[in-house]
Amino acid sequence: MTANERDRHDPGAEQTTVLPETAAQLVEMERLQQALAESEERAKGHWEQYLRAVAELDNVRKRAQKDIESANRYGLEKLAAELLPVRDSLALAVQASDTADAASLRSGQGATLQLLTKALSKFGVTEIDPLGEPFDPARHEAMLAQESATAEPNSVLQVIQPGYELNGRLLRPARVIVAKEPSRA
Secondary structure, three states: OOHHHHHHHOOOOOOOOOOOOOHHHHHHHHHHHHHHHHHHHHHHHHHHHHHHHHHHHHHHHHHHHHHHHHHHHHOOHHHHHHHHHHHHHHHHHHHHOOOOOHHHHHHHHHHHHHHHHHHHHHOOEEEEOOOOOEOOOOOEEEEEEEEOOOOOOOEEEEEEEOEEEEOOEEEEOEEEEEEEOOOOO
16 A cells, blocks of 8 residues: 555544645636635725725714704794794784783784794795685695586685695695576576
8 A cells, every 4th residue: 555545544644735736827826815815805994995985884874863853843933933933913913902002912913924924935935815816726726616608617615714835835825705697497
């Protein structure tokens, strides 16, 4: 039995390292080892970039959440500041109601209404007053259909309560009476 055969059959025998047989194989092995080392270095760099990106994404998410919480907490601050003069005007009207005459109270109510309208318009709230317009179920709520010889059928004959939009989005539909053709008896 030769030494190689004995080593194959005896697991406890010393292992021998197989060496490349030619210089070309040795060069190829060195090239592959170098390519492996470079690939491992690139993979390590990519992993570090990934970890930085994940951390940055987490920071952006936390900042956005903080901004949302702040907007929810303080978003109405400007609206509240605009409504305070309206509240003050109403408080003055209540105080003066015992001593003021009807004309001055009416004048004060008109001024208060103008303050409120101005405050709402600053925030994009507009009134929907569709008198004479065709009935639009997306913006109007029909309270009643009434016969009319003068108005176009299916048009707004009377506005019971105006509607409101916020920057083009419906807040409350206008409550209206819709014209219909007179019945022929």
